[in-house]
Amino acid sequence: MMRHVATTPFGRRTVSLGLIATQVAAKNVEQDATVDKWNIFRDIREARKLLGVSDRALTILDALLSFHRDRELTASCNLVVFPSNVELILRANGMSLTTLRRNIAVLLDCGLVIRRDSPNGKRYARKGQGGSIEQAYGFDLTPLLARADEFRQLAEIVETERKALRVIKERLTICRRDVVKLIDAGISEAVPGNWRRFRQRYDTTIAKLPRKPSRELLEAIVNDLEDLWADVHETLESFVISQNMNPNESQNGTHIQDSNPNLHSNDESEYGLGNEAEAGLSVAETDNLRTLPKRDLPLGMVLNACPEIATYALGGPIRTWRDFVAAAEEVRPHMGVSPSAWQEAVEVMGKQDAAITLAAILQRTEHIRSRGGYLRSLVEKAQDDKFSAWPMIMALLNARMSTMETTAARKTGGGADDGARSTSGGANPASIEISSALEKSLRGKGWQ
Structure with a gap:
């Protein structure tokens, strides 16, 4: 005669269809089924959101599994564990009794365990001869074994x-x-x-x-x-x-000039921008540089040498170095100079000299295909103390003076010097104002 097994909970707890479904699944487990209990627990932990199991409920399930002595869960063994609430609370890290009961209900509702209640609701086991358990009342772990494949699939999902x-x-x-x-x-x-x-x-x-x-x-x-x-x-x-840009232009700051060889050899070297050797010399390396004043360039002289920068002035004419630097920062993106190249120039040269260098490049921009690359090459020379803005400005001033004299000579049929000095006006090159000593230096020291 088959022994009756408790299927309903003790006391006021009611029976639900979910509880009956869990019992049916546990009843249909294969007799030779076996699985590692901690592998099942890991799968349940991974799929806890899909199963609707809370973290506290997992803590209680972990404690219940620890009361099963064997690592393997097998259908042939008794899978009912019967710890008291006091023992469960200790192994569940000391949670309160109310929390324990609430999360045990979660395990039951999720179909992870089955309650096998005794006549009085106590959890205990009745042992037979030899100490083997004949009847146990507590929590049946058989659903874990019956649904092991389901838990594994949910964990994989x-x-x-x-x-x-x-x-x-x-x-x-x-x-x-x-x-x-x-x-x-x-x-x-x-x-x-x-x-x-x-x-x-x-x-x-x-x-x-x-x-x-x-x-x-x-x-x-x-x-x-x-x-x-x-x-x-x-x-x-x-x-x-x-x-048709060259990748080296942005990677290593290579100085690329116009492909016209005549333009490269004549125009740019004349103005001190195409010839890197001339543009990059330090003050101590040539007689021309030694004769220049050992002080900062005057703002008026820079504006005379680089009038193009004035068109980018913000809010009126350039009157201070702050206005000049602001104009340089405004023209930078239009020249194709990247923020990193400009920042590097400012860090090495200082804002004022970096702005002067950029204005000089702008003045001769039609002869320089890679303005950003050329600026980087000048910054590299400045790092080695082999660059000064003076030669660039002097070359540009000399170029404007030569243009001024040629224009005046054509208009007067000669007497270029007198015509140049008597001409005035902002748009006319003759408006350049430099000292006589500097003009003598320009004419006598090879800046022409």
Whole structure:
């Protein structure tokens, strides 16, 4: 005659269909089934959100498994554990009795354990001859064995989802970084394009990102960002191809001049910008540099030598060095000089000399194809104390004086010096104001 096993809870606790379903699953377990109890626990812990198990309930399940002496759960063994509430509280890290009871109910509702209550609701075991357990009342762990495959599959689903979420987050981080830096590069390098629209598209897309987004939402946002990245990258790539740019220009600051050999050998070396050896000499290395004043360049002299910078002045004419530096910072992106190249120049030369150098490059910009690369080459020379802004300004002043004299000679049929000195006006090259000593130095020391 088959012995009756308790299937209903003690006291006021009611029976639910879920409890009966759990008992049916435990009854249908294969007789030769066996599984490692800690592997089951790890799978349940991974799939706890899908199962609806709380962290505290997992703590109690961990304690219940510890009361089963064997590591393996097998259908042929008695899988009922019968610890008292006091013992469970100790192994559950001292949680309160109310919390213990509430989370035991969670384990029962999730179908992880079955309550096998005694007639009086106590948990105990009745042993037979030889000390073997004949009847036990407590918590039956058979559902863990019966649903081991289900727990394993749920854990695999959670792990797959976790990996997919990690991958999509990595894509999001990389795509956000690329889009932001490419847009900044396009703006700083003055590349033609609707950069404001690109920025608005980026801000609108990122605004959809909540604090804890789902994987589906992240995939939609990443797809939008990748489309934006493609548009931005295509804009920059098309500009680079159209300009036939050399990668070395931005990587190592190589000084690239106009490809016309006559222009390179005559015009640029004459003005002290195309010939790196002339532009980079230190004050102590040539007679020309020794004869220059050992002080800062006057603002008026720099403006006479580099009148183009005045067109970029903010809020009126340039009256102070602060105005001059602000104008240089304004013209920098239009010249294709990157922020990093400008920052390096400021750190090495100082703001004032960096602005003077940039203004001199602007004055001869039509003869210098890579303004940013040329600025970097001058910065490298300045780091080795082999560069001074004086020769560049003197060469530009001398060039303007020569143009002034030629123009005056054509108008008067001779007497270029007198015509030049009598001409005045801001737009006329004859408006250059320098001291007689400096003019004598220019004419007598080879700056012509």
